[in-house]
Amino acid sequence: xxxxxxxxxxxxxxxxxxxxxxxxxxxxxxxxxxxxxxxxxxxxxxxxxxxxxxxxxxxxxxxxxxxxxxxxxxxxxxxxxxxxxxxxxxxxxxxxxxxxxxxxxxxxxxxxxxxxxxxxxxxxxxxxxxxxxxxxxxxxxxxxxxxxxxxxxxxxxxxxxxxxxxxxxxxxxxxxxxxxxxxxxxxxxxxxxxxxxxxxxxxxxxxxxxxxxx
Amino acid sequence: xxxxxxxxxxxxxxxxxxxxxxxxxxxxxxxxxxxxxxxxxxxxxxxxxxxxxxxxxxxxxxxxxxxxxxxxxxxxxxxxxxxxxxxxxxxxxxxxxxxxxxxxxxxxxxxxxxxxxxxxxxxxxxxxxxxxxxxxxxxxxxxxxxxxxxxxxxxxxxxxxxxxxxxxxxxxxxxxxxxxxxxxxxxxxxxxxxxxxxxxxxxxxxxxxxxxxxxxxxxxxxxxxxxxxxxxxxxxx
Amino acid sequence: xxxxxxxxxxxxxxxxxxxxxxxxxxxxxxxxxxxxxxxxxxxxxxxxxxxxxxxxxxxxxxxxxxxxxxxxxxxxxxxxxxxxxxxxxxxxxxxxxxxxxxxxxxxxxxxxxxxxxxxxxxxxxxxxxxxxxxxxxxxxxxxxxxxxxxxxxxxxxxxxxxxxxxxxxxxxxxxxxxxxxxxxxxxxxxxxxxxxxxxxxxxxxxxxxxxxxxxxxxxxxxxxxx
Numbered sequence: 001x002x003x004x005x006x007x008x009x010x011x012x013x014x015x016x017x018x019x020x021x022x023x024x025x026x027x028x029x030x031x032x033x034x035x036x037x038x039x040x041x042x043x044x045x046x047x048x049x050x051x052x053x054x055x056x057x058x059x060x061x062x063x064x065x066x067x068x069x070x071x072x073x074x075x076x077x078x079x080x081x082x083x084x085x086x087x088x089x090x091x092x093x094x095x096x097x098x099x100x101x102x103x104x105x106x107x108x109x110x111x112x113x114x115x116x117x118x119x120x121x122x123x124x125x126x127x128x129x130x131x132x133x134x135x136x137x138x139x140x141x142x143x144x145x146x147x148x149x150x151x152x153x154x155x156x157x158x159x160x161x162x163x164x165x166x167x168x169x170x171x172x173x174x175x176x177x178x179x180x181x182x183x184x185x186x187x188x189x190x191x192x193x194x195x196x197x198x199x200x201x202x203x204x205x206x207x208x209x210x211x212x213x214x
Numbered sequence: 215x216x217x218x219x220x221x222x223x224x225x226x227x228x229x230x231x232x233x234x235x236x237x238x239x240x241x242x243x244x245x246x247x248x249x250x251x252x253x254x255x256x257x258x259x260x261x262x263x264x265x266x267x268x269x270x271x272x273x274x275x276x277x278x279x280x281x282x283x284x285x286x287x288x289x290x291x292x293x294x295x296x297x298x299x300x301x302x303x304x305x306x307x308x309x310x311x312x313x314x315x316x317x318x319x320x321x322x323x324x325x326x327x328x329x330x331x332x333x334x335x336x337x338x339x340x341x342x343x344x345x346x347x348x349x350x351x352x353x354x355x356x357x358x359x360x361x362x363x364x365x366x367x368x369x370x371x372x373x374x375x376x377x378x379x380x381x382x383x384x385x386x387x388x389x390x391x392x393x394x395x396x397x398x399x400x401x402x403x404x405x406x407x408x409x410x411x412x413x414x415x416x417x418x419x420x421x422x423x424x425x426x427x428x429x430x431x432x433x434x435x436x437x438x439x440x441x442x443x444x445x446x447x448x449x450x451x
Numbered sequence: 452x453x454x455x456x457x458x459x460x461x462x463x464x465x466x467x468x469x470x471x472x473x474x475x476x477x478x479x480x481x482x483x484x485x486x487x488x489x490x491x492x493x494x495x496x497x498x499x500x501x502x503x504x505x506x507x508x509x510x511x512x513x514x515x516x517x518x519x520x521x522x523x524x525x526x527x528x529x530x531x532x533x534x535x536x537x538x539x540x541x542x543x544x545x546x547x548x549x550x551x552x553x554x555x556x557x558x559x560x561x562x563x564x565x566x567x568x569x570x571x572x573x574x575x576x577x578x579x580x581x582x583x584x585x586x587x588x589x590x591x592x593x594x595x596x597x598x599x600x601x602x603x604x605x606x607x608x609x610x611x612x613x614x615x616x617x618x619x620x621x622x623x624x625x626x627x628x629x630x631x632x633x634x635x636x637x638x639x640x641x642x643x644x645x646x647x648x649x650x651x652x653x654x655x656x657x658x659x660x661x662x663x664x665x666x667x668x669x670x671x672x673x674x675x676x677x
Binding site: 298 | 465528
């Protein structure tokens with residue numbers, strides 16, 4: 001019941017987000033309408049971070065309690081995290097093409113995000129290749145913990161690495177300073193994404209539980 | 215020594231053990247018989263804390279084996295199909311490794327003493343890669359002797375041994391028992407099993423179908439009992 | 452020596468002895484290092500200057516590739532004769548096993564790196580003498596970080612059919628920060644710069660090492676399933 005309500009709320013939120021992003025928020029002066037993709041891009045990465053935080057929680061939870069529902073949480077969150085990170089990168093790329101003229105550039109944020117994607121795709125591949133549920137949960141938990149611990153290390157190393165080669169302007173679909181209507185539109189979209197994430201998570205975990213007992 | 219209640223285990227959806235309840239008192243030797251796939255190895259592995267049951271409770275040497283496997287392990291000596299030997303190391307070196315890992319005294323004299331008791335002292339400095347299956351098994355028994363095991367778990371120990379080897383192993387188990395140890399042995403060999411058993415337990419399709427004192431059984435009666443039970447249960451493919 | 456240190460040492464002793472007797476891994480790895488040298492030359496040569504400029508990266512590429520080959524096999528020997536089960540049954544803190552394996556892996560990698568470095572020095576006419584100390588100061592923490600994660604993942608993938616695929620797939624993304632730091636610091640070392648100029652990289656290296664080793668020590672028992 002609550003899951004379905006969550007789904008409706010998410011749908012509502014997304015609708016509101018669309019309106020806010022395309023109707024309410026003003027057209028950005030420098031970049032034009034393509035800047036609106038930020039309303040997808042920024043909430044997506046924030047939601048991805050939420051997902052990966054849940055992977056960490058699920059991983060630690062499983063190792064501490066050996067109860068599979070923690071593992072289900074970690075697995076579902078990882079899948080969604082990869083999905084949202086993919087959305088982040090693709091939306092960033094779509095934004096980048098008209099703005100920078102290229103589909104991809106090795107700037108710090110893009111690179112860090114891409115490495116994040118690689119780590120958790122690896123996590124999912126590992127899960128796919130281990131049949132026994134307990135072993136799968138244990139191994140995934142260890143990889144999940146290491147992956148999460150590595151996030152700040154990756155962030156700094158990539159940032160410093162780029163500073164070496166390109167001490168340039170901020171590259172990212174974020175205008176600065178951020179005007180209030182834009183910030184508001186961002187907020188609405190972010191809430192909507194979080195609701196959507198929660199809905200998908202609940203559904204995915206329910207499916208996983210059914211699969212186990214089938 | 216061992217108190218198992220309602221042990222069940224399934225892999226994916228395949229049941230391997232179903233509601234096994236077994237008690238083994240200190241100083242007893244219980245022999246597990248059963249066809250392939252009956253669950254003997256799984257049961258032994260669970261008692262050894264190498265595997266976890268899907269359901270049930272298990273007490274070994276008075277300790278809850280499911281909650282405190284680490285506490286149980288020093289008291290259990292396992293000789294399974296793989297004998298826990300490193301092929302490139304010599305017999306002495308293998309013993310040294312496992313004895314140090316078990317936090318026990320690994321002095322050369324003590325290691326050689328164990329090798330003598332299993333009649334391997336002549337090949338102490340030979341690499342295990344040159345050993346026969348029987349010799350590897352004897353080395354595994356030496357490893358167990360150097361620990362503090364009170365419970366011996368043997369999985370198909372008589373396989374691949376000749377007549378002399380079987381006799382030797384039977385005497386070893388009986389000596390272990392005489393020194394106060396307990397043994398749970400899974401085997402296919404009726405004769406060798408009866409020679410060492412106080413009790414015989416027959417396992418079939420993951421269930422205990424018979425639990426008899428060895429005094430009541432001769433080789434023939436055991437054979438007939440076994441055939442009757444393992445055929446009567448019907449073939450499940 | 453404490454019981455923990457004794458167990459760590461005996462695991463290291465066993466692995467070194469096994470390796471010396473079977474000569475499986477180290478010889479092939481050293482030969483692989485030589486082959487890499489040729490590979491780099493054929494793929495990137497013959498412009499000597501371009502190769503020299505890329506040297507720090509090539510060195511670490513060589514180390515990581517060798518590591519992928521050599522470190523993934525860390526627990527292969529435990530698969531025979533159910534020794535893995537034997538290890539699970541040992542008393543005490545299982546992280547001693549991890550530590551022993553880690554030290555052995557570090558020793559193996561450092562040996563390969565020394566050879567690769569020497570080969571690079573010979574083939575590309577590098578004056579390694581004066582920069583040897585700072586180089587080693589970078590190599591050791593870099594290698595430790597690589598081995599720390601690799602040992603953990605090697606234990607994880609030892610029993611899987613897809614070990615050869617999964618091990619690199621898991622290891623490489625985790626090594627990104629280490630690679631970035633090590634290459635930058637190595638470059639500074641090779642150019643004769645004092646390491647204090649790349650202190651932020653060195654701090655990252657050492658900080659990452661601490662994180663990886665601690666995680667390895669804490670989670671190894673779960674990988675072993677003790």
